[in-house]
Amino acid sequence: MKKIDCLGDVCPIPVIKAKKELHNMKSGESFMIVTDHSCTLESLVELLKKYDVEYNVDEVINGVWEITITKC
Template sequence: MVKIDCLGDMCPVPVLRLKNVMDSIKNGEECMLVTDHSCTITNIKSFCKANHLKYKAEEVINGVWEVTISLNK
């Protein structure tokens, strides 16, 4: 699983970093994006919906989210 550390990154940086990774992963693979900005969750959700990606967001620590994104073509 590819991990993207976006702690401290403000939008749109996390979405751009996710886009770069999604261009290189294969069908069925997952990546995990870690963020500490709640607005990122909304933007990642929109990006995933627009690109037909599955995602799951979980707040693992107060104010820190792990978002697992999978490519299923």
């Protein structure tokens, strides 16, 4: 699984990276975005609602989230 490190990146950079990856994915493929900004997390969740994907959000340590995205 591809891992996109967005630690320290502020919006809209992680959202742009996610959009790029979503457009290149095939059905069944997954990737993970790691972020440390809560506003990025909120923006990504809103973006993902527009795509045919499943996603899981896990706060691995306080203030750091891993969002795993799988294209349906």
